[in-house]
Amino acid sequence: MVRLSARDQEMLDGVHGGGPQFAMSILVRMADLYGASELMDISQAHIDSTIYLGDATLEFAERLAGLGARVAVPTSLNVSGVDECGWKEWSVSPEWAAKAARQMLAYERMGAAPTWTCAPYQTRMRPFFGQQIAWGESNAIAFANSVIGARTERYPDLLDICCAITGRVPAVGLHLVEHRAGQMLLRLIDIPAALQRDDQFFAVLGHLVGKLAGDRIPVIDGIVVSPAEDHLKAMSAAVASSGRVALFHIVGVTPEAPTLDAAFHGRTPEQTIDIRIADLREARRELTTADGRELDMVILGSPHFSLAEFSVLAPLVAGRAKHSRVKFLITSGRFMKEQAEQSGVLAPILAFGAQITLDTCILASPMLPPEIRLLMTNSAKYAYYAPSLLNTRVTFGSLADCVESAVEGCVVRDESLWQ
Amino acid sequence: MAVITARPIVAGDAEGVALVSDDAISFWGGYDFKTGTIIDVHHSLNGVSAAGRILAVPFSKGSSTTTAVLLEAVRAGTAPAAILTTGVDSFFALASIVAGMMYGTAFPVLALEPADFGHLSTGMRLTITADGRIRESHGDPR
Numbered sequence: 001m002v003r004l005s006a007r008d009q010e011m012l013d014g015v016h017g018g019g020p021q022f023a024m025s026i027l028v029r030m031a032d033l034y035g036a037s038e039l040m041d042i043s044q045a046h047i048d049s050t051i052y053l054g055d056a057t058l059e060f061a062e063r064l065a066g067l068g069a070r071v072a073v074p075t076s077l078n079v080s081g082v083d084e085c086g087w088k089e090w091s092v093s094p095e096w097a098a099k100a101a102r103q104m105l106a107y108e109r110m111g112a113a114p115t116w117t118c119a120p121y122q123t124r125m126r127p128f129f130g131q132q133i134a135w136g137e138s139n140a141i142a143f144a145n146s147v148i149g150a151r152t153e154r155y156p157d158l159l160d161i162c163c164a165i166t167g168r169v170p171a172v173g174l175h176l177v178e179h180r181a182g183q184m185l186l187r188l189i190d191i192p193a194a195l196q197r198d199d200q201f202f203a204v205l206g207h208l209v210g211k212l213a214g215d216r217i218p219v220i221d222g223i224v225v226s227p228a229e230d231h232l233k234a235m236s237a238a239v240a241s242s243g244r245v246a247l248f249h250i251v252g253v254t255p256e257a258p259t260l261d262a263a264f265h266g267r268t269p270e271q272t273i274d275i276r277i278a279d280l281r282e283a284r285r286e287l288t289t290a291d292g293r294e295l296d297m298v299i300l301g302s303p304h305f306s307l308a309e310f311s312v313l314a315p316l317v318a319g320r321a322k323h324s325r326v327k328f329l330i331t332s333g334r335f336m337k338e339q340a341e342q343s344g345v346l347a348p349i350l351a352f353g354a355q356i357t358l359d360t361c362i363l364a365s366p367m368l369p370p371e372i373r374l375l376m377t378n379s380a381k382y383a384y385y386a387p388s389l390l391n392t393r394v395t396f397g398s399l400a401d402c403v404e405s406a407v408e409g410c411v412v413r414d415e416s417l418w419q
Numbered sequence: 420m421a422v423i424t425a426r427p428i429v430a431g432d433a434e435g436v437a438l439v440s441d442d443a444i445s446f447w448g449g450y451d452f453k454t455g456t457i458i459d460v461h462h463s464l465n466g467v468s469a470a471g472r473i474l475a476v477p478f479s480k481g482s483s484t485t486t487a488v489l490l491e492a493v494r495a496g497t498a499p500a501a502i503l504t505t506g507v508d509s510f511f512a513l514a515s516i517v518a519g520m521m522y523g524t525a526f527p528v529l530a531l532e533p534a535d536f537g538h539l540s541t542g543m544r545l546t547i548t549a550d551g552r553i554r555e556s557h558g559d560p561r
Contacts (some may be wrong), residue, residue, distance in 0.1 A: 033428050048483040052454065056478040057487050058492040060521060136483040154511045159515050214443075215506070243462075244443060244480035255547050289460070296523060299502075363448070383465055385448040385482075387460045 002031040002170065008410045011166055019069025019110075023162035027170070028278040030159060035172035044127050045164035046144075047119045049134025049157040050107050051364050052081030052100035060158060061106035064165070072167035075112040076125040077136045079304075079360045081106045083367075086357055090367035100365070112164070116359035117333030119233065121148060124335075129255055132175060134163035139233070139303050139381065142266075145247040147232045149255040151175050154246040174247055179356035180256060181265035182249050185272040186212060188222025191280070196224060198417050200398050202283065203229040203380035205275075206238025208283035212273055218327055219249045219263040227253060230309050236287040237303050238380035269315075281418055286397035287383040293410040295395070296372045298402045299386075301331035302361055302379040307339045309399075314345040316403045323409030327372070328354045331361040345382035353406075363389050376405050420543065420555045423535045424436050425503065427551040429515040431527035433501035434556060437543040438472040440464050445481025446488035455497030473547070474499035475539050479510040491515035493524055500537045501527040527551075529553065 010016060011024040031039060031299050052058060082092060082102030108114055114121050120135075121143050127133050127150035135141050135152040136159075144150040153173045156165065163169050186209060195201055209218050218239075227235075232253075239245035249257035257263035300313075310332075322328045330349070332340075337358055339347040350356075362368055363385050376395045377383055383396045397405070397413045404412045432460075440463045444450070449459035455470025463539045470492075471485035479485050489511065498518075502511045519525030525548050531539075545557040 026513070026516060030509060030513060033512050034509060035507075049487065051484050051487065053484070053487055054494070056491040056521070058496075060487075060517070063512070063521070064494070138481060138483050139553045141483070154483070154509075156485060156513055158481045158490065159509075159513050160483070165449070180430050240479055241445075244478065285448070323457075388448045388465075 001043045002028060002036050004028070008039055008168060018067035019064055019165055019352070021166040022064065022067065024164045025367070026159065026343045027166055027168060031170035033229060034170045034172045036172045039168040039170050040132065040175060041167060041173040042134045042163060042169050042230055043069065043073055044125070044131060044133040045073055045160060046078060046111060046135040046137060047075060047107060047160050047379050049079045049161050050078045050080050050103065051157065057413065058103045059097055061103045061267050064161065065109045068085045069165045070111045071164040072127065073155055073164060075164045076114040076115040076120040076123065077107055077112050079118050079364045080116055080308050081360060081365050083357045083360050083365065084273055087367065088364070089145035090264045092365060092367050096366060105141055110165070115333060115335065117234045117335070119305045119333065122306050122336065123333070127208045130264055132237055134160055136160035139237035139247050140246065142240045143233055145174055146236060146249065148256050149229050154244070175178065176291045179190065179266055180247060182219035182263040183215065183216040184213060184218050185218050185269035186218050187272065187274050188220065189276050191277060193224050198398065200378065202227055202235040203378070204280055204287065206235035207242045207287060207380045208275065208279060209248065210239040210243025211239060213239070213243050213245050215244055215246050216270065219257065219260070219269070221251045227309070230317065233303055234380060241381045241384040241395040284396065284418060287380055288394065290393035290395045294374050295326050295376055295386050295409065295411050296374045296407045297327040297329060298401065299329050299362060299375050299377045299382055300379065301383040302363070304336060305332040306328050307336055307343065308338040310345045310349065313399060316400060318348040320352055320407055321355040322406040325409045326406050328352065328353055328406045329357060330403060334358045346383055362386070376402055376411060389418050420538050423531060423538065424552040425529040425531045425551045425553055427527065427529040427549065428512045428530055429525055430549040430551070431525060431551055432470050433473065433527045433547045435473045435545065436470055437475055437539055437541055437545050438467065438469050439475040439539045439541045440475060443478050443480035444476050445479065445485050447482035447484035450488055450492065451486040452488050452495050453499055455492065456547040457490040465530065469499045470497040471500050473501045473503065473545050475536065476506045477505045485510045486514040486549060490518055493526070494522060498526060501529065503531055503536070503539070506530055506534045512529035513538055
């Protein structure tokens with residue numbers, strides 16, 4: 001049984017009100033099944049429970065808010081189920097919009113910051129190296145642990161908010177340095193720098209690594225380029241879609257892997273797998289589930305599009321117009337769109353014919369009309385989930401491929417680096 | 420199949436027909452809670468209904484929203500009757516615990532040794548008891 005502090009026990013006994021009591025009773029049961037001997041403090045949380053699915057998620061949120069629960073630490077909120085300002089332009093039903101908005105309100109009432117993004121690490125709520133946090137959202141968990149070196153377990157919906165309300169987590173797993181060592185070695189063999197610089201590379205690598213890693217912590221050796229943050233973001237989303245990776249190390253790139261030895265804490269890998277260019281080609285092929293060149297929509301922004309990504313896209317589309325037959329949608333957060341607007345990079349993107357959906361995405365909000373069946377994206381996460389969740393087929397390509405395809409009105413891909 | 424003794428992560432009784440896969444699963448993007456059907460196009464059980472079945476998968480993967488989808492499935496009456504994994508899977512256990520608190524309908528979640536997991540196969544009728552024992556049922560199927 002987990003040993004509780006006096007304050008933990010008070011919460012469990014209801015001394016601090018019904019909200020903390022409800023949250024602590026869940027947390028204590030989880031601590032016991034994790035095998036935790038005690039709880040520990042966190043100083044930040046990110047809540048994935050915001051995603052409205054149906055009556056159960058709404059009832060859970062309103063139950064907590066109704067009990068007067070308040071978050072005890074600075075807390076950001078993940079995507080919601082609706083773009084409050086833009087949903088009427090899409091196929092969202094008024095009932096869905098109303099209930100998703102009620103769920104948003106419940107989490108705001110608990111005192112969380114209305115960030116409404118799946119890339120909270122690109123807001124002012126970004127955690128720091130070594131910070132103990134409780135994060136939900138699989139891509140954000142992988143990014144926070146791997147790229148920043150903050151410490152979070154893989155928190156599921158319904159538990160993340162309990163951690164935020166109590167300010168406590170079971171002292172287990174990735175919160176503890178000794179459990180952050182790499183377990184398997186993935187060696188890149190003869191992967192040219194030109195390919196590593198391609199903007200699809202890290203998403204494709206992530207898709208492959210997620211499948212190979214299973215429930216182990218992978219260490220990737222052989223990266224010779226300095227990846228942009230958004231490439232590591234794409235990789236984080238990919239490894240946590242095809243797999244359950246909550247922490248990966250890249251030797252010479254991520255903060256806990258200055259050397260191979262450091263990544264493994266001096267231990268020997270349980271397993272070593274070589275990754276060759278043929279494996280990456282196959283992984284890239286898997287991300288494309290469409291055949292043929294027909295195209296209904298280009299979709300960008302899973303995880304949510306960043307200011308840097310808006311800035312890369314702007315010159316690609318400036319002075320051009322997308323084909324009238326194809327939609328071009330970018331999903332992002334309200335904070336990021338504001339910045340893109342202020343820095344001037346949004347205007348050419350809107351002039352191109354792009355639409356922006358805020359605070360949610362096509363996977364979390366039932367917004368796509370049924371006639372949209374064929375998508376193109378540079379996101380491995382969209383490519384992975386859209387066929388199952390939306391009954392669509394997807395072509396995966398680079399950002400430039402997505403733009404060229406939108407202009408042509410059909411799929412165009414530059415295959416030169418991948419053949 | 421000999422009787423398997425598993426670790427009850429969330430203890431309880433259940434009976435049903437086993438649905439077994441070596442593929443990990445994300446319920447978000449993998450389970451339609453309105454029907455109880457597995458909808459992950461990458462999964463070996465794609466298209467199969469798991470409602471009321473005893474679902475055996477090695478572990479959960481992917482989205483954090485797996486727990487919320489499973490809670491919706493419990494509320495909608497489309498959840499598996501029990502979930503068996505190798506090792507402790509906190510996602511499935513959490514969904515069951517919260518379902519118990521919200522709706523009084525927790526379902527058993529059991530952790531098996533990998534070798535025992537290997538003895539399960541789809542179509543077996545299984546009985547699970549709160550002590551963590553898993554037996555093949557005999558007599559009249561319900």
